[in-house]
Each structure stands twice: as structure tokens, then as C-alpha cells.
Amino acid sequence: MSKKILAVMSVIPGNGAKFVATNLAKLFAEDVEEDEKVILIDFDFDYPYLASGIVDGDDSERTVDDLFPLLTEVLEENVQILKDLVVETNVSNVDLIKGTKYAGLTKFIQPEQIQWTIEAASEIYEKVIIVISASASNVGTLYTLMKAEQMVLVARQNHSNVEHMYDVMRIIRQYSSLSESVKIVYNYDSAVLDIDFSEVFERSLVPVEVVGALSFDAAAVDNKDLIEQKRGFFQSKSVNQRNFNEVYEGLLEGEDE
Numbered sequence: 402m403s404k405k406i407l408a409v410m411s412v413i414p415g416n417g418a419k420f421v422a423t424n425l426a427k428l429f430a431e432d433v434e435e436d437e438k439v440i441l442i443d444f445d446f447d448y449p450y451l452a453s454g455i456v457d458g459d460d461s462e463r464t465v466d467d468l469f470p471l472l473t474e475v476l477e478e479n480v481q482i483l484k485d486l487v488v489e490t491n492v493s494n495v496d497l498i499k500g501t502k503y504a505g506l507t508k509f510i511q512p513e514q515i516q517w518t519i520e521a522a523s524e525i526y527e528k529v530i531i532v533i534s535a536s537a538s539n540v541g542t543l544y545t546l547m548k549a550e551q552m553v554l555v556a557r558q559n560h561s562n563v564e565h566m567y568d569v570m571r572i573i574r575q576y577s578s579l580s581e582s583v584k585i586v587y588n589y590d591s592a593v594l595d596i597d598f599s600e601v602f603e604r605s606l607v608p609v610e611v612v613g614a615l616s617f618d619a620a621a622v623d624n625k626d627l628i629e630q631k632r633g634f635f636q637s638k639s640v641n642q643r644n645f646n647e648v649y650e651g652l653l654e655g656e657d658e
Contacts, residue, residue, distance in 0.1 A: 406519065406529045407652075408549035408577075410542070412562045412569050413535065416555045417588040417615070419443075419451045421648075422532050425553075426452075428649045429528045430494035437527040440487065442498045442518065444541030445534045446510065449500020455490040456497060463488055464499040469514040472521075479521035496526070515544040535569045537576075546576040551652065552583045554609075558596045566598060570605030582608035586648050588615045612651025615644050 409425075411418040422441060430439045443451035443465070463486050471482045487496040498518070503509070522529045531549070533542040546552070552573060556562045573583060585598075602609050 404523065404527055405551055406523060406531065406545075406549050407551045407553060408545045409530060409532050409553045409555065410535055410569070411555045412557070413565050414448055416557050416562070418445070418532050418553075418555045419448075421553065421555050421586055421588065421615075422530050423452050423455065424645050425649060425652070426495045426528070426530050427492055428645065429530070430492065433494060433527045438494045438496055438525075439528040439530065440496045440498065440522050440526040441490075442522065442529065442531040443500030444515065444539075444545055445532050446501050446539055446541055447505055447534050447536065449502075449504055451500055451532050452490060452497050453499075455492050455495075456488050456499070457491060461488055461499070465501050465510075465518075466503065468498065468518065469510065472514055472517040474513075474517075476517075476520060476524065479517050480524050483518070483521045483525065498522075510540050512540050512544055515541050516548070519545065519548045535565070535572065537572050542572070543576050546573060547578060549577065549579070551581065552577060552579055553586060553652070554583050555586050555588055556598070558587060558589045560596070563596060563598060563601060566601045567605055570601070570607045574605065574607050582610040584652060585609050585611045586613055586615065587611065610651070613644055613648035615648075 407422075407425075409418045409422040426439045426441050433439065441452050443449050445451065449464075468482065468486045471486075472479050483498075486498075488499055490497050501510075519529065519531070531541075531545045533539065533545045536542055554569070554573075556566065570583075573579075
């Protein structure tokens with residue numbers, strides 16, 4: 402499996418980017434070699450709650466607020482700093498950089514702090530999965546888009562998503578340098594709504610590929626399907642287990658095995 406930086410973004414807050422990212426990290430972690438790992442990074446500074454349910458112990462209090470002030474221009478130093486400050490999750494081979502404790506105060510975060518974090522994580526981890534917000538004012542979003550090699554956009558089948566989709570695609574087009582299409586994951590509110598995104602996709606001039614659809618579950622906020630489940634991906638067989646596998650396979654297409 403090749404190294405890669407993935408950016409995961411919701412069209413609007415609450416679509417489930419953190420839920421999708423957390424579960425994808427679990428699948429990627431099952432495929433890495435014995436000495437390789439996956440990291441989840443929370444650069445959604447407006448809603449910094451990524452993977453909160455799969456960490457425990459004293460280490461769970463460490464966040465990007467502890468990491469950022471220590472970073473320097475020296476990559477080797479940043480690698481060691483990151484190793485010291487990452488949070489180990491209770492999911493095998495998955496580490497975490499937790500989001501800020503100061504939600505919404507993005508003006509205090511510097512672009513180089515985002516850049517240095519991503520560069521250091523890329524040195525250590527096989528897959529770097531970064532959750533970002535759909536906001537051009539979020540420095541974490543802009544610099545992650547510049548660095549990401551794959552973009553996963555989480556949408557829901559409702560009119561609010563249609564209204565915001567074009568603006569989100571404009572941000573992606575303006576700041577990303579992707580060589581492949583944006584991967585779309587639908588996290589459905591309802592399977593009966595007749596919502597068509599094709600016109601928005603055509604107007605945006607951004608190549609897109611739908612890689613899967615998840616059955617909406619109001620109880621599956623962020624990562625609850627992983628909490629306290631030591632036996633496997635989900636506690637019991639579910640449609641979303643199959644659907645996540647479909648999404649995962651879609652993301653793997655074209656990679657060198």
C-alpha cells in the first residue's frame with residue numbers, strides 16, 4: 402500500500418466527515434504492514450471532535466494546542482515532537498492528533514504549523530487522514546488541500562447540501578492540486594429523496610467520482626460504531642460494514658499494491 406495524504410471534508414457541518422474518516426482509518430490500518438500505522442488529524446477548528454470516542458487514558462488530553470507551539474523549521478525535530486505528542490487510540494495501528502480546545506479561534510493558528518505537522522506525519526505514517534472544514538477562512542483547510550493527494554467529500558442527500566456544494570467545489574478547485582478526481586461519499590438522510598448533484602458537479606469543473614453511499618444512522622455520530630468494539634469493525638454485521646468496504650475499495654483503485 403502506498404503512502405498517501407487524504408483530506409476528508411463535509412459539504413456542511415454534520416454530514417459525517419469525522420465518522421467516515423474514523424472508520425476509513427480502521428480499514429486502512431487493517432491493511433498496513435506490521436511496522437506501519439495510520440494517523441487521524443483534526444484540522445476542523447470549528448468542530449474539533451474527531452475520534453473522541455476511541456481514546457482513553459491521560460494521553461487523551463493532548464491536542465494540537467500542545468503540538469503547534471513546539472514545531473520548528475527542522476523536519477527531524479518535528480518528527481520527534483509529533484511522536485511524543487500523538488494520542489494512541491484503542492484501535493490497532495491508528496494514532497490521533499486531537500483538535501484544538503479553542504474552537505473557532507483559527508486566527509491564532511499559523512500556516513507553517515499546519516504545513517510542518519503534515520510533513521512530519523507523512524514521514525512517520527503510511528496513511529495520513531486529515532479532517533477539515535468547508536471554510537476558506539480555515540487555515541487548516543487551505544493548507545491541507547494544497548498537500549492532500551486524495552480528497553474525500555462527504556455529502557448528504559438534501560437540498561442544503563445542493564446549495565452549498567458549488568461553493569465547496571470552488572474552494573477545492575482553487576486550493577487543491579489533486580491529480581485525480583474528488584471522491585464523493587453519500588451519507589444519506591433518506592433513501593427516498595430525489596436529489597441530483599450532477600448539474601452542480603458539471604458547473605464546478607471539478608472531476609468527481611462517487612465511491613459509495615452509507616445508510617444514515619442517527620446514532621452513528623462520529624465514531625460510535627467503533628467504541629468498545631474489540632471484536633472487529635462493527636459489533637454486528639450491518640449494511641454500513643459492506644458500504645464502508647465499498648468506499649474503501651473505491652479509494653484504493655489505482656494504487657500500487
